[in-house]
Amino acid sequence: MSKVALRNFWFQFHKWIGLLLAIAIIPISVTGAALVWHDALDKALNPQRFAFTQTEAKLDPSAYAAAAQRVLAPGERIVSLRFAEGEPVMIAAAQPRKDGARGRPGRTVVYMDPGTAKVLDKADGNAGLVRFMHGLHGSLLVPGIGRQIVGWIGVAMTISTISGIWLWWPTVGSWLKGLRWKRHRNFDTNLHHQMGFWIALPLFVLSLTGAWISFPAFFGKLSGDVQQTRPGQPDRMAMMRAKPLPNPVTSLDQAIASSNALAPEPVTSVNWPTDLKPEWSVSKNGKTVSVDDASGAAKLDKARGERPETTARLMRRIHDGTDMGVVWQVVIFIGGILPAILAITGIIMWWRARKWRGDLAKRQRRKAVAA
Template sequence: MLLSSMTGLWLWWPSVGRWTKGFRWRRHRNTDSNLHYQMGFWIALPLFVLSLTGVWISFPGVFGGREGGGRPAFAPPVAEPAQSVDTVVVRAAGVAKGPLRSVGWPTERSADWTVSLANGRRIKVADDGGVAVAAAARKPGGAARWMRRIHDGDDMGIVWQVVIFLGGLLPAGLAVTGVIMWWRARGWRAKVAARG
């Protein structure tokens, strides 16, 4: 998407005349081409921002934007934990209810199991005694928090949320109009080649 945003702007730039010519609706005789140029230009920058924040969120270790803060440090899992996974899940269910999202295995650094629920709650279960307690919710901090806010639109106002909504829809429209433009150009080139 990052590459599409940048190459799309390059292709949008008028090759003849002033660059302001690119803003005209009747730039081309076909409605789908005009739609493609206009939609592509106005959504290019928001798509670039959404793509960049999406990459940051997807690969936090690369950018140092890990939600817990700092780079993740690898710790080997405990080879033979005292509690079974089933026991851990049952103990966690006694503290908080909700659909299970994941179970974090105890490691040599932390002997606690971490049970995450779909509603965002986390429960720590001690491997040695099986005591389950609710863990504090993790909040992204620093750059990771800002990347998440920009990408999801949390507390960013209705204008940015509408832009994000359009950023999800317009690429589908660009794909359709782009294929139509490509198909038309293919037919036109075939006719030119047949004449020559």
């Protein structure tokens, strides 16, 4: 294949990837940019959840559980409790499953004042603008296969960034010529060339990590990061569908007391026993203690407590900016805004070229008739 033919191939590939996926790329990119500032956005949209004066938990965990239970609807069962510095105490409860319903049951989240256990807000776990953006970014709100669709869009975008650099590279002269602003007479084309070049590397990383998150099993095999389910333990998807036990034998206070013998640190979160895994899970600053509901026996869960930095976890942190510093978070934010602009300018460029070819064809037909 000649250089001209290869360049034309990359041009067609790049063009049609952008055109066909523009309607999905724009919402995925914009929501990804916004979710970099997830915490700040949540505080701005839901100030009532942060209307507390004391930031440290002052009561026993059972006091928060009792306060939450009083505002929950009949049939809703508590599944987890979470403490985090500077945030409200959060309790999640599983909603009753409707007859014939499949998948993970709905969640109700109760937000409480850390100092008094006063209920600040109660909301459906899938409601609100921030949750909507998470769903749109992660699955395009398509049930079942949405995550895979987003993953393939990430693969296409990864290849598209490579083809974009190929097309940006000047055909004649030094590559420095590519940095010139006026490579074309149209503003949108120059904007597309310049933004495409400067965002290419971050966009490649974000697209690749996005695909990695969507296809953990495939990439896990490549990196040797495959998570094995322990013998006798249900897999992750089954655990998401598990139901909290209606009447645990061991109380919350007893479970925490049992965990203190192995890990005396302050509690950061608690997961209630379920029908698939009848044991309490008490997390304490990086350590996790499992407490059997039937006997109250506690054991230190090293697999959870150590939480090694796996490749999959690193890919997720790179993608969403968690603990990556403000500089990378700003890069992610820009990397979310610019692809939307690239998609729009790409559509404008295609439409103008289409119109130009149509006008050219008309002129050629007139000449043919005149001749």
